[in-house]
Amino acid sequence: MLFACVLIPRFGLIAAAGGRRELLRRPVALAPGPGEPQVIGDVSGPAEAFGITPGMRLAEALARCPGLALIPPDPQRADEEWDRLLVRLEALGAAVEPGLVAGEAFFGLDGLRGVLGEPRRALERVRHGLGRSVRLGAGPTRLCALAAARSFRPRRGGGAITVVGERSARRYLAPLPIDLLRHRLGDEWTGARLIDTFERLGLRTLGELAELPDSAVADRFGEPGLMALRLARGIEPPLRPRTPPEELREEIDLPDAASGQHLERALELLLDRLLASPARRGRSLRRLRLEARLASGGGWRIETALRSASADRERLLLALRPKLASLPAPAARLGLRALELGDPAPEQIALTPDDRARRRGRLAEAVRQARAAAGRGAVLRVLDVDPDSALPERKATLTPFEPPEP
Numbered sequence: 095m096l097f098a099c100v101l102i103p104r105f106g107l108i109a110a111a112g113g114r115r116e117l118l119r120r121p122v123a124l125a126p127g128p129g130e131p132q133v134i135g136d137v138s139g140p141a142e143a144f145g146i147t148p149g150m151r152l153a154e155a156l157a158r159c160p161g162l163a164l165i166p167p168d169p170q171r172a173d174e175e176w177d178r179l180l181v182r183l184e185a186l187g188a189a190v191e192p193g194l195v196a197g198e199a200f201f202g203l204d205g206l207r208g209v210l211g212e213p214r215r216a217l218e219r220v221r222h223g224l225g226r227s228v229r230l231g232a233g234p235t236r237l238c239a240l241a242a243a244r245s246f247r248p249r250r251g252g253g254a255i256t257v258v259g260e261r262s263a264r265r266y267l268a269p270l271p272i273d274l275l276r277h278r279l280g281d282e283w284t285g286a287r288l289i290d291t292f293e294r295l296g297l298r299t300l301g302e303l304a305e306l307p308d309s310a311v312a313d314r315f316g317e318p319g320l321m322a323l324r325l326a327r328g329i330e331p332p333l334r335p336r337t338p339p340e341e342l343r344e345e346i347d348l349p350d351a352a353s354g355q356h357l358e359r360a361l362e363l364l365l366d367r368l369l370a371s372p373a374r375r376g377r378s379l380r381r382l383r384l385e386a387r388l389a390s391g392g393g394w395r396i397e398t399a400l401r402s403a404s405a406d407r408e409r410l411l412l413a414l415r416p417k418l419a420s421l422p423a424p425a426a427r428l429g430l431r432a433l434e435l436g437d438p439a440p441e442q443i444a445l446t447p448d449d450r451a452r453r454r455g456r457l458a459e460a461v462r463q464a465r466a467a468a469g470r471g472a473v474l475r476v477l478d479v480d481p482d483s484a485l486p487e488r489k490a491t492l493t494p495f496e497p498p499e500p
Contacts, residue, residue, distance in 0.1 A: 096203040096213060096260060097333065098232040099239035100183065100224065101246075105197025107136035109172035110165045110392065117163065125164035126152060128394060128422035135167060149276075149286065166392025170385045170429070172196040179224060180336075186210070186223050189335035193240075194277060200236050202333045213257045221255075233258030235330045238266055241274060263328030268301030275300070275325055279318050288318050300326040342432040344368050345385075348425055357418055357425065364430040365410055374435070378403035379410060381434035384417050387427040394421055403436025 124135030144159040176196035188201035210216035231242025242256035279285035304326040380403040
């Protein structure tokens, strides 16, 4: 199988700059995101001339270029603009797998041959359909295709697109720098530490890494090391095409830059709209993303996941409200997106309406008696708030249990 890679370098920086393309002709970089490590993101060409690279610590970047301009990241805009390009790619008949970041994606060429022709012709037609700013390359693995796309240099009238032969993966990868794996090994911190360690051990190319014995790599570096070894040897899983997301999202413009209680009321309105949306079709919500366009420029987003899917308004608000505290500045627009849905909540059906009423009545009486004896705190309900939190006290909260009406 041949993978193809579509690549737009510095896409996050381009999206954050918006219409201010003149900024890219100066030394400029994406600023660290709110609450993230103090390292920079994408950098412009003039910034690279100072030796500044993505992932560099902010203090070092500023020491190399005191005049470096910083643009706040706008991940929401980057995702939206990249998704529009992926939709155009899918309209050409491609099965698309998103890459690790906006600005990078992979698709299978085999299924396009009957429609768009042999690989190079197909890639030229894809480039014509997506625009001349994209870089394209193809190979038998994602890493080969990515390296081929990075080597592409657009020229007036086109440019040579590299297509690596289906049996040439390991030979093509062998002379390439091991740093190509830095962002391919799970989270960025793990990949960066592993590649730095390889380089301290004297490994410079993927070919040198590929020659190491499996057992030695497994003993020293565990699964991340074995993943790097497989990639260097041209061994990867099949393409995993995305299922185009079903849009379940609500947004609200905030006339005055909002914060505090105004922001909480906006969140409640968004959640009510989301729960009432016909597109939800009664399904519960498992994973949600809060998004904001900041009044000062740039964007912000944060996700929350529930241990079990729910459509309970209060439970969802308990999970979402604390996330607003990490908003770095007043917001001009707030959005709420459902990223993962659960099944419709099953209703427990009693044998007869009378049975249901009697059971609810007995439950209400038991709660009344317990509270009469020990106070209102005698009967509480456990609600998941942030099950992924490292702090036990943030994982769940206790709220008074209110029995259903008989």
